[in-house]
Amino acid sequence: MSRFERKILFAIGISVFLALGGAVFLARGALREVYSVGVNERFGTELVHGVEARRGQLLALRSSTEQAADAVQWAVEAEMARQRGSQRITPMLQELLERYVFVRGIRVTTVDDAVIASVSRPVDPRAEPMRVTTRDRTASAGERRVHIAVEVAVPEVYFERLQEAGAAADVYSRLQRRSASVSDVYVWVFGVLVFLVIVVAFLIGAILSRRVTKRVAALAEASRKVGAGDLSVSLPSSATDEITELTEAFNDMVRDLRDSRTRIAYLQRIGAWQDFARRLAHEIKNPLTPIQLAAQEMDETYDGGDEDYQRKLQSARAIIEEEVATLRRLVGEFSAFAKLPEADLAPADLGEVVHAIETSVPAMLEDVGRGTPVPVEVEVSPATESIRVRMDPMMLKRGLDNLVRNAIQAVHETQPDGGGRVFVRAYKARNSAFVEVRDNGVGVAEEDWDRVFDPYYTTRPEGTGLGLAIVKKVVLEHGGEVRVDRAPEGGARFCIELPLLESR
């Protein structure tokens, strides 16, 4: 994990855990407050009072039923004291039954369990469940003793409600006793859940930040490689953010560095070849005149009569003069290559250079045909708009001359009887200016595309291999590129790319 990544994760961690700490602190206070409002002593006391009231109600009911049983006992004793029979007791019991609503039935029996009188209420089977209890009493008058069974009934729900109220009060009092503990549980659960959410958020943050830090780390690594001299580095840039902009800028910088290094290396190589060409021209040029003069003198001063020898001398003189002429031409070309000046760049219109080429085409055709124009059709397409570049028009024209001349020679060699065509055009595209020279000759083999611009590399017997090297040198000095590939017509296509003035 890089330091940058650690710092990002630390920042995320600090942010989220500070939020967690704050949330837990605030939640703790808020929950305690809320809990103390909801579960407070007064409600608990009232609940306990409610339970006591229900208990008191039941005890009062019980007392009432006991009193009703006592009342029945006294009434029966009074009737027994008056020596009245059972026929008089029954209506009195009926009256008591009507008076006490909890009394469900009264039965008066002798000690031998013989029924003296019995009354009861009708039982409704649909009525709520009742708890039925018998209150037993004994009535006596003199020697007579009777047993009285008073059946009392109260709704079962009274007992159930007491139990329910008791259970609720019990739980409430426990909740009240443990109020701090309960609110702490809420805070803990809340804290743990928020912590889990934060952990997930942290992980997502880490994953997302890793995407950024990874790219920054890749940039750092790539910078180290570039520093070590590896200019083949290129970083992917698919997103649309500042890091992508930085990556693209880095890629551009590396590409520019790579191009500059290639350009500088090529120009240094060309410089070395120019130096070599200058020395070669000098060393060859000096003995040429004495050689030619010596040959002429040998031929002209021979005064012997040997005609056969005379012919040999003339033939040798002609060969020497021809080879000297060839060497002079080579020396001239070497000299021109060696003296090639550096481009002096200034803003100008590329279309004018192309137009100048058009005017020099007839001379080129004649020159290639050594006095007779060769049957090659050269089509120069003028630019439809101004193409402003920084250039040295004379040097650039010289380079273009070489390209057009090469093309004419190439198509003439393959089609000496006509049919050869050369196309020249200038145009703007992708913030660059282009000049394209293509032909319908045999073209350049693909394996030679990189080598054709090397000095002294040529495929023609009469070529010096300097023309395309000059072109490349001129174009590189203009900050551009020259490439060769296959033309749609089947021949070669040379394309010069120069930076547009407005794109700089």
Next chain:
Amino acid sequence: MRRWLIALVLLTSAVVYAQAHLPARDMRIAWDRGAPKVSFSAKDLADERVRRELSGGLRKRLVVHVSSHFKGSNHALAHRTFGCAVTRDLWEDGYLVRIGTKSMRFKTVEQVLDHCLVVEGLFVGEPKNYERNKGKDIYFFVRAEFNPISQKQCRELIRPSGGSDAVGPITVSIVRRRICQAERDIEFRSEFLKVPQ
């Protein structure tokens, strides 16, 4: 591996320490056809407050858990629970004791305690729980509780709100465990004994 061993040693030490500090009480254990029958009294659970609450007319529970364990282990070989729901009858004098589906009446709280907290010949487990452990040291653990709120009642009384948040249900389940535990409890164990051959 080393960490696991250390954790195991620490756990075993904690269990042994806890067992050593658990009060031992004289319990009668008789083996009947390969299964132990234990007899003991946990009446000391009923202090003055417990007796007062039992007489209050509200339903209270007396629960006794008995379990058998290997010496030095918390793993239960067998477990038995015995519980009474005691209600003082305010309508008629006496106490109504419900054990499972059976109901009994007692005149005094003392009789209730004798019935619910004095255990006589309670089978703890079946012969199959012990037959593979003959000759091994075991002990019986007793936990007597006064008025733990039953899980059912606890669920009915302490319920999460109907919201869809995660805090409520989790918190309520923790609170339930704390709130509905016994108001008073005692724990003790028997002396160590060997499973008979």
